[in-house]
Amino acid sequence: MKTIEQLLESKQIRVTAMRLLIYKFLAEKKVAVTLSDIENAFEKADRTTLYRTIKTFEEKVIVHQIDDGTGITKYALCEQGCNCDIKTDLHLHFHCNNCNETICLTDHKIPQIKVPDGFVSENVNLVVKGICDKCSS
Amino acid sequence: MKTIEQLLESKQIRVTAMRLLIYKFLAEKKVAVTLSDIENAFEKADRTTLYRTIKTFEEKVIVHQIDDGTGITKYALCEQGCNCDIKTDLHLHFHCNNCNETICLTDHKIPQIKVPDGFVSENVNLVVKGICDKCSS
DNA sequence: TTAACAAATGCACTTCCATTGCACTTACTA
DNA sequence: TAGTAAGTGCAATGGAAGTGCATTTGTTAA
Numbered sequence: 495m496k497t498i499e500q501l502l503e504s505k506q507i508r509v510t511a512m513r514l515l516i517y518k519f520l521a522e523k524k525v526a527v528t529l530s531d532i533e534n535a536f537e538k539a540d541r542t543t544l545y546r547t548i549k550t551f552e553e554k555v556i557v558h559q560i561d562d563g564t565g566i567t568k569y570a571l572c573e574q575g576c577n578c579d580i581k582t583d584l585h586l587h588f589h590c591n592n593c594n595e596t597i598c599l600t601d602h603k604i605p606q607i608k609v610p611d612g613f614v615s616e617n618v619n620l621v622v623k624g625i626c627d628k629c630s631s
Numbered sequence: 632m633k634t635i636e637q638l639l640e641s642k643q644i645r646v647t648a649m650r651l652l653i654y655k656f657l658a659e660k661k662v663a664v665t666l667s668d669i670e671n672a673f674e675k676a677d678r679t680t681l682y683r684t685i686k687t688f689e690e691k692v693i694v695h696q697i698d699d700g701t702g703i704t705k706y707a708l709c710e711q712g713c714n715c716d717i718k719t720d721l722h723l724h725f726h727c728n729n730c731n732e733t734i735c736l737t738d739h740k741i742p743q744i745k746v747p748d749g750f751v752s753e754n755v756n757l758v759v760k761g762i763c764d765k766c767s768s
Numbered sequence: 769t770t771a772a773c774a775a776a777t778g779c780a781c782t783t784c785c786a787t788t789g790c791a792c793t794t795a796c797t798a
Numbered sequence: 799t800a801g802t803a804a805g806t807g808c809a810a811t812g813g814a815a816g817t818g819c820a821t822t823t824g825t826t827a828a
């Protein structure tokens with residue numbers, strides 16, 4: 495079990511107080527968060543810092559971006575051993591129409607999608623919308 | 632073969648010059664278009680009119696909205712007999728990373744996606760990204 | 769230990785798209 | 799043909815993403 499510091503260093507990211515806090519915040523959240531969510535959680539910090547921190551995390555494949563169709567990009571931590579940078583290993587996301595939360599269904603891999611001749615598939619984005627387990631019970 | 636006028640009337644949409652033009656524009660285009668695309672095609676018309684026309688078409692299930700991950704919503708005509716309002720009849724979309732165009736692969740239905748217990752699937756959004764037939768040749 | 773440099777942070781500002789309020793015009797209906 | 803409802807155009811707003819620059823913090827080497 496790596497500490498967060500070790501994890502960041504292993505990805506050549508400088509360890510700062512802000513980054514540790516943001517990482518912890520993401521780790522505690524089970525769901526994907528928007529920039530505004532982070533902003534609300536850290537009112538003292540500047541939006542730009544949060545924005546750039548997330549972008550750094552994204553580049554270094556610590557978080558991945560999710561486009562769940564709400565129009566607002568969300569972010570979630572990549573799993574241990576997640577290969578978000580490798581386009582063939584994509585999991586799907588579930589967006590709850592009731593509570594508006596989006597979660598990663600990491601162990602649900604996306605089936606192979608056939609495309610017509612002449613088309614080359616590089617990447618797949620799959621979002622299932624409906625009612626999540628919390629809201630349906 | 633219905634005329635456009637008949638189609639609009641059958642959906643209880645008042646026929647106006649603007650709406651006929653926009654419908655024709657969408658019908659000619661093989662790809663999904665953004666609001667800006669329409670705006671550029673009709674420079675004389677106001678943005679708001681185009682916006683509201685599209686919204687009307689959307690409500691009456693004449694066009695469907697596509698979220699291809701570019702951050703800009705696109706629109707495309709629903710097929711004859713398309714059941715965009717019925718959530719089980721969804722086709723997938725292909726977004727070309729080269730020419731940036733998005734097309735409907737109407738005859739490619741989305742496979743049934745299994746979700747964990749407690750989750751209820753109502754709707755699926757599937758976008759495949761890659762290189763389209765025109766760009767790959 | 770400190771000087772020097774690089775990276776991180778904060779503030780202000782900009783841009784782009786989506787959306788709305790209100791006035792005016794056009795099209796149906798009695 | 800008058801009256802009303804819907805459609806259209808102009809102006810303005812709001813939210814999210816992104817950028818430039820000055821300041822602060824952290825790292826490295828003399």
